[in-house]
Amino acid sequence: MTSSAGILARLLPPLRPEWRRIVGSYLIATTSLCALAAIGVLTALGVGGAVVHAEWPPVGWWLALGALVLLRTFLTWREMDVSHALAYRVLARLRMALFDAYARSVPGRRREHSGRAASVAMTDIEKLEFFYAHTVAQIGAALTLFAGALVCAFLVMPVAGVVMLGAAAAVALTAGAGAGPARRIGAREQLEREEQSERLVDALGALREILAYGLQDRVVREAVTGTRRSARISRRREAIAHLVDGMRELILTAVVIGVIAATLALDGTVGGAQAALLPAVIVLAVAGVAAVADAAHTVSELHPLIASAARVGAGLDRPPVVSPVDRPLPLPDGPLGVRFEKVSFAYDDRTEVLHGWSIDVDPGEHVGLAGPSGAGKSTVIALAARLWDPAAGTVALVDAAGLAYPLGRIRDDDLRRTVAVVEQDARLFHGTVRDNLARGADTRTDEELRRALTRVGADDWITLDDDLGEHGVRLSGGQRARLALARALCREPRVLIVDEITASLDAESERIISDVLEDFDGTVIAASHRRETLGRFGRVVGVEREGVEREEAAATAGPLR
Known part of the structure; x- marks a missing residue:
């Protein structure tokens, strides 16, 4: 069975002209996320120093904090501007590639349902456009922030780095535990939506016959029943997602307790410069683990996208019914x-x-x-x-x-x-x-x-x-x-x-x-x-x-x- 990453990677070739923009979006997202983490760490460092040493932070601290806030504000706007523009380009690229695939392989020759084809061209690709334009950059930025925070934690307070590694492993386990049920339920939800789309396309295409035979009440009942089934499945999926999110929140709380407890266990007491530094280290550790948690949450929510990507990929890989022209011949003038x-x-x-x-x-x-x-x-x-x-x-x-x-x-x-x-x-x-x-x-x-x-x-x-x-x-x-x-x-x-x-x-x-x-x-x-x-x-x-x-x-x- 093809892996989720492999399914999503199948759609990258049509997006090759947009790779530079995707990389640019990742760089902006990473810089923005790191700026946010730096604001938290710098604030904790200033507050910790003020409490321990009973004096205001120096002027450089204020200037650095102000610059980071301005940078974060600018990057937040820029990130959304770039990602939205990129999303429209991704949408157009995938739809053009899918249209080309259908042009090479006429659906009418195969026993396919037009409602399913319409669902792929519209709904599935719309789900995927923001993933490639924004979500990929966000996942990459989160993992980059975690790696940077982990290195800094080991350099400043190694025990905090150990706690971060343990917490990240726990987050990965929760993501793995919830991924299987969520994927199965998500697949059922998507199948129900596809069948609903097919029923509605059939109904709209045969509207005169439905009115002539008085079938409108039956069509409405079937649509309502299908919608209710889909809603029940969706609620089950959301319940699993909420449970996994709650476990991640507990892990983040455990990071704070773990850093403090580990520091006390090793040194016995916390005082002086270490006391002033501890809040900043805690913020750094929480920011790093929270980034992993956000990435894990995003990945756990990808199962509808995986199903959509698989259908779009299957559409792009359709075998052509018309072979490419090799060594073309010019046509003569006159009747043929x-x-x-x-x-x-x-x-x-x-x-x-x-x-x-x-x-x-x-x-x-x-x-x-x-x-x-x-x-x-x-x-x-x-x-x-x-x-x-x-x-x-x-x-x-x-x-x-x-x-x-x-x-x-x-x-x-x-x-x-x-x-x-x-x-x-x-x-x-x-x-x-x-x-x-x-x-x-x-x-x-x-x-x-x-x-x-x-x-x-x-x-x-x-x-x-x-x-x-x-x-x-x-x-x-x-x-x-x-x-x-x-x-x-x-x-x-x-x-x-x-x-x-x-x-x-x-x-x-x-x-x-x-x-x-x-x-x-x-x-x-x-x-x-x-x-x-x-x-x-x-x-x-x-x-x-x-x-x-x-x-x-x-x-x-x-x-x-």
Whole structure:
């Protein structure tokens, strides 16, 4: 089993650009903590001297104390300023790294829950941002202060150093004793929160169905029950934490008694210079042990972070479904076709969807894909857009001379400018129509965007400044399909790939979209169940699990299963 330190260390590579800032945060925290300890020691030294010698501390003492107070004040402000700024940078770094990992490994190919992925991207990373920006520095500063205090104690009063070592060992034991139960309970708490997140995502995604079937009371009951379970587990974890904290407070009290008792046991009496020095030594010992206690408390509270770090680390280590481009090839100008050559593909450990499947789509040709549900039409679409790589075989773009350019040898930027894909459940983004049409395209003028709306017959019911709402919630299915197609056309691709875009649409919307596809000046590959849509294509290919394509005459294509 990977250690907690190993799990947290797995996330350091994405944070490499911030290491200098993390080290700077540690240095500021260490200086601030040492200044606080020095204020306590200096104050105790001055008070002890005043009591024993019945005279005010010298001017240098006052100046040193004032300087330390000012330094501590400045460093406290600076530490929080630096750590908060660093926390936002850590948050951005981890989220960018996680996004890159998901971009390399599309979640849809694996049986994963979007609620869990959202929880990792939002909740887990938010828990970790302050740990790397602040907590790491605080733990390092506490251990540094203890080491410094221990050395000073051995130099000034060795018996105090011995007491400090014993107390630090006791603190470590209490941390170890409470860590196991706290970790187990924390893991249960986190699991409960994940399941609650999944339930809520499911409920929000199926809101219409819940209202239609009158399930809202059941959803609320399940949410309340889950919250109560999570709260009970949280209270148990907090009770253990309070018990361990109480034991540490007893240890700190024992440090004071131990230093005095050990001094008396060795010397018999305490007087003169030793009496004036004893309060300062006690403060030094308590400050050192308290730093260890604070570090131990922080470490004992890390179990939720460990679980979060493990999930984020697993997300970052996802195996890619698209391999990095090696020795990229430049794409030629002019029209491009698509070639599938003995392509095989499977989802996870399931049966192959495609096996040895081949097809040639000439540059500028319009081809429809037919076949029953589960035959692999959507898989062909995803492979042609290189959302995934095939398990075997080759998918390539082909120029007019018949030269092939494998997708695995094409830079992603070049590929995305050349190939546009519109899926059945294509999502619109929150924002205006203008924002959505301009996504992923080079700079486009409003006039160019309006022409795209006109091409899909949307210019008479929506404007560029209209707000779509989340996922285009204010639009019908046909309207969303038209805007998704317009967004793809704004990129001016040479290959347009469409997956069941006319499914469940009214006849008018299907006619408009079919007209756009028929008039598209470039290569079109469109998967569909609908006979009316496929009837617009000069060639219809039946997608089968094995073998080469099965062609059907477009004019006589009958009902499809």
